[in-house]
Amino acid sequence: DAKTTQPNSMESNEEEPVHLPCNHSTISGTDYIHWYRQLPSQGPEYVIHGLTSNVNNRMASLAIAEDRKSSTLILHRATLRDAAVYYCILRGLNLGVETSGSRLTFGEGTQLTVNP
Amino acid sequence: DTAVSQTPKYLVTQMGNDKSIKCEQNLGHDTMYWYKQDSKKFLKIMFSYNNKELIINETVPNRFSPKSPDKAHLNLHINSLELGDSAVYFCASSFYHEQYFGPGTRLTVT
Numbered sequence: 001d002a003k004t005t006q007p008n009s010m011e012s013n014e015e016e017p018v019h020l021p022c023n024h025s026t027i028s029g030t031d032y033i034h035w036y037r038q039l040p041s042q043g044p045e046y047v048i049h050g051l052t053s054n055v056n057n058r059m060a061s062l063a064i065a066e067d068r069k070s071s072t073l074i075l076h077r078a079t080l081r082d083a084a085v086y087y088c089i090l091r092g093l094n095l096g097v098e099t100s101g102s103r104l105t106f107g108e109g110t111q112l113t114v115n116p
Numbered sequence: 117d118t119a120v121s122q123t124p125k126y127l128v129t130q131m132g133n134d135k136s137i138k139c140e141q142n143l144g145h146d147t148m149y150w151y152k153q154d155s156k157k158f159l160k161i162m163f164s165y166n167n168k169e170l171i172i173n174e175t176v177p178n179r180f181s182p183k184s185p186d187k188a189h190l191n192l193h194i195n196s197l198e199l200g201d202s203a204v205y206f207c208a209s210s211f212y213h214e215q216y217f218g219p220g221t222r223l224t225v226t
Contacts, residue, residue, distance in 0.1 A: 032213065043120075043206045043217030044159065085157070091213075103172055104215060106159040 004088045009111040012078045020073040022088030030092045037084040085109040120218040128224045136193045137221045139207030148190040149208040
């Protein structure tokens with residue numbers, strides 16, 4: 001499985017933008033870039049995913065480098081509720097069908113602290 | 117309405133016992149999973165079922181047996197519990213890219 005590298009921890013101030021980086025230099029052409037987050041004492045929560053183009057949704061934006069070897073999750077205005085562990089995960093999907101090769105493999109993630 | 121629910125939320129039991137954790141999803145998803153998160157917070161997949169068929173079975177001891185009576189349910193039965201089984205177990209379901217996780221079951225084996 002292609003690996004991702006993330007900083008162990010980051011800090012931000014409330015209401016400021018946060019840029020969470022992820023390196024994935026061995027990404028393959030069929031790997032989607034997924035981001036999940038895990039708030040304290042909760043299950044992981046889907047944030048966003050993308051393949052080649054930048055993506056926006058109500059939670060965040062995903063900026064993908066042109067060579068796809070890195071990506072950045074952008075929280076436009078951090079709130080205290082955004083304090084969580086953020087996971088960047090590569091996942092291959094074959095025609096949208098789950099296969100043994102398309103599992104989510106969680107790494108250590110980035111612990112985001114948001115200061116009031 | 118809760119999308120993915122698990123019962124119980126907490127489970128404390130002694131070594132050697134057999135226990136089950138239940139999971140239900142009301143999202144109509146075809147694929148369901150069990151994950152284990154250990155004390156170091158590493159989250160690892162254990163099993164994946166698609167339409168009641170096992171498609172991922174990681175190197176999990178055969179004391180762990182998932183059972184999917186229908187698409188909406190994936191239960192986890194654990195025989196002869198050991199201290200090392202203490203962890204938080206998460207159930208999840210998915211349709212294409214998004215996985216939805218349950219709130220977790222904290223299992224403590226004493």
